[in-house]
Amino acid sequence: MKAIIPAAGLGTRFLPATKCTPKEMLPVLDKPVIQYVVEEALEPEEVTDAIIVTSPNKPELLSYFQPDTALEQLLRARGKAGCADGVARAGSLPVDFRFQYRPNGLGHAIRSAADAVAGEPFLVLLGDYVVPARDICGRMLEVSAAHGGASVVAVAPCAPEEVSRYGVIAGECLDAPAGGLEPGAVWRVSGLVEKPAPEDAPSNLYLVGRYLLSPLVMDLLEDQAPGAGGEVQLTDAMARSLEREAMYAVVVDPLSGYDTGTPSGWIATNALMAASDPRFSDGFWEAVDARGGLKR
Ligand code: G1P
Numbered sequence: 448m449k450a451i452i453p454a455a456g457l458g459t460r461f462l463p464a465t466k467c468t469p470k471e472m473l474p475v476l477d478k479p480v481i482q483y484v485v486e487e488a489l490e491p492e493e494v495t496d497a498i499i500v501t502s503p504n505k506p507e508l509l510s511y512f513q514p515d516t517a518l519e520q521l522l523r524a525r526g527k528a529g530c531a532d533g534v535a536r537a538g539s540l541p542v543d544f545r546f547q548y549r550p551n552g553l554g555h556a557i558r559s560a561a562d563a564v565a566g567e568p569f570l571v572l573l574g575d576y577v578v579p580a581r582d583i584c585g586r587m588l589e590v591s592a593a594h595g596g597a598s599v600v601a602v603a604p605c606a607p608e609e610v611s612r613y614g615v616i617a618g619e620c621l622d623a624p625a626g627g628l629e630p631g632a633v634w635r636v637s638g639l640v641e642k643p644a645p646e647d648a649p650s651n652l653y654l655v656g657r658y659l660l661s662p663l664v665m666d667l668l669e670d671q672a673p674g675a676g677g678e679v680q681l682t683d684a685m686a687r688s689l690e691r692e693a694m695y696a697v698v699v700d701p702l703s704g705y706d707t708g709t710p711s712g713w714i715a716t717n718a719l720m721a722a723s724d725p726r727f728s729d730g731f732w733e734a735v736d737a738r739g740g741l742k743r
Pocket of ligand 1: 680
């Protein structure tokens with residue numbers, strides 16, 4: 448199975464930082480954010496390759512995942528084996544690329560990788576969401592296997608006024624007594640709406656950006672008309688697939704992922720992950736304490 452990771456956006460929210468550096472190359476601790484998403488995608492043993500869909504204007508993404516043996520050797524010669532191992536790992540991950548030649552929405556980006564998945568089910572992982580435990584896709588694969596290989600999406604509850612930022616599901620909870628909002632609950636999806644007004648939202652369960660999709664969704668993207676924001680929406684093709692196929696949603700803990708899609712979210716992700724990572728926490732708190740601590 449292949450996992451598609453869209454990374455073709457302009458990174459507008461991070462300008463001017465993203466004028467020359469793709470948003471996906473911004474670091475979280477010591478790795479670019481895209482590497483977390485690639486490593487998460489490759490975690491289930493069913494997944495053989497990550498396919499990054501990017502724009503021809505972002506060659507840095509291609510370079511990053513290429514081996515650099517000269518740099519590696521130089522680092523090893525200087526006794527920096529840890530750094531050399533990091534460089535070697537980035538160049539050894541099974542990553543392939545497809546291009547989206549004009550920005551035309553998430554659905555269009557995914558469709559740009561159609562030849563790579565060749566009629567097979569596929570994963571989609573959106574890159575603004577970092578999941579250090581890498582456990583969501585495995586759970587989605589289990590739910591799919593329990594329901595005949597159906598499409599499965601990961602959802603989480605949000606505040607009712609936040610639904611207009613996301614894709615939202617309609618559905619019926621299959622197995623959970625407490626309203627079906629606790630992590631692990633499985634829903635049968637009966638509808639999907641992209642960025643609804645709060646009064647039109649069928650639920651407050653939003654798509655967090657992890658999808659396991661059937662080949663039908665890829666086929667439907669071929670002629671998908673533009674939707675919200677005038678863009679080709681993945682959510683709309685998924686909604687059309689419901690006429691012919693079942694789809695399920697698995698609830699995940701909203702705190703299982705970090706949002707790196709806005710400057711504030713990205714800064715908070717770095718601070719929170721530094722504070723809890725033994726490689727960084729001492730130095731992080733020393734630097735903070737030297738300035739009198741962090742206060743609101
Ligand atoms: C995309 C999807 C949306 C999903 C969201 C998660 O929206 O279209 O359904 O809920 O990612 O972050 P975007 O953030 O690209 O507007």
